[in-house]
Amino acid sequence: MASGVARRLGHSAAPVSVLSHSAAYAAGDCAKGRVLLVDGIHDLGGMQGLGAVDHSPAEPAFPERWQAVARALMAIVAGVVEASGGEFRHSIERMDPGHYLTSGYYEHWLTAAASLAVEHGLVTHSDLEGRAGGRFPLSGPVLAPPVVDAGPGVDEPRFGVGDRVRVREWHPPGHTRCPRYVRGKAGVVVRVDGTHSVPDVEAHGAARRYEPTYSVRFDAAGLWRDGQRGVSVHVDLWDSYLERS
């Protein structure tokens, strides 16, 4: 993969270098004996008390110019450091929870771009704060250990449409795309999609593992135990997140 995120962001022209990933994962080596970062603040499904949706039917792509710049800078940094989609997302998820909840999307991207730039040695934190003339909060370190051996992939789907499955009741350290609100819950496979790189692996090293993904239907009343009727929530999940129910 030349540069997962740069391509995702639609900027294949972004400069690409061969900087090592090692700097980003040095922090992971220090994680032994410490509480690993799990269940980040970004995992918001079902959280209560966050208030009303500030809905507007239409808005400009970039209400303020700095937002467009922040977006472009993330594309540049992701291209230079060759960040996978998982590493990119995890760089946002590692933000301080208070900062995450009180800042908007493009401030998340700015913080993540700056964090990746520092972790990969493009700039230093003190340079950033010197130029900004004040604090420049960055995301916290990667606390999960690096993935060295991705293990065998899964070529053929283990489940088919109509199969009952249960999401593993686990709290993996580091990045995952298994939302907390479905862990331990049973659902039914409603669609089998293609085989894709497992985010939990690609976020934490150069290793890759590929598995099928499934769309799994959960009855909302079963998720929330609130008796609501006629509502299902369909969540797309990698093979290794699931077990037979």
Next chain:
Amino acid sequence: MSPDGHRPAAMSPVERRVAALEALLTERGLVPEGFIEEVTRRYESEIGPMNGAKVAARAWVDPQYKERLLADGTAAIAELGFGGPEGDHMVVVENTPAVHNVIVCTLCSCYPWPTLGLPPAWYKDPPYRARMVREPRALLAEMGCRLPDDVEIRVRDSSAEVRYLVLPERPPGTEGMTETELAGLVTRDSMIGVARL
């Protein structure tokens, strides 16, 4: 500079941080000439919900296209020239009088860029992401989309690689309209599933 041209306009802390990162990356030769302007231009003028509206209108007037669209969204959308990042694995879900689909990304902000453009701020902010999977009927009503109790709701959490596009119901009384006129009726919110037409 401020409008009077004498003093620098006050920059907010986040603007100062963006400027700092931009300056440092530029000094290291990592910001290609015109790159930021090109990104801005593309998302302001080329990519947006007007693309998804063309897909929906085509599906309303051409039953065979609709069949292809629901069977293989990525390929059918590509027939109209739309595709690319965050649109490589498209699934189109149809709203009917009995079933209402709505899309969300609880973990971040996944959204079908080629057909809908960049996601609106409220789609990316915590309240929508937290509440749509927990109390969709109440939240939809709060957002002005009141569904009868017997309408089934299917919330689609875009947690893996698939990106969803909702095909809204064609409004009554539009039988005589052209495809172009129909596309003008299709709103972004109806393709997210937080509105009906």
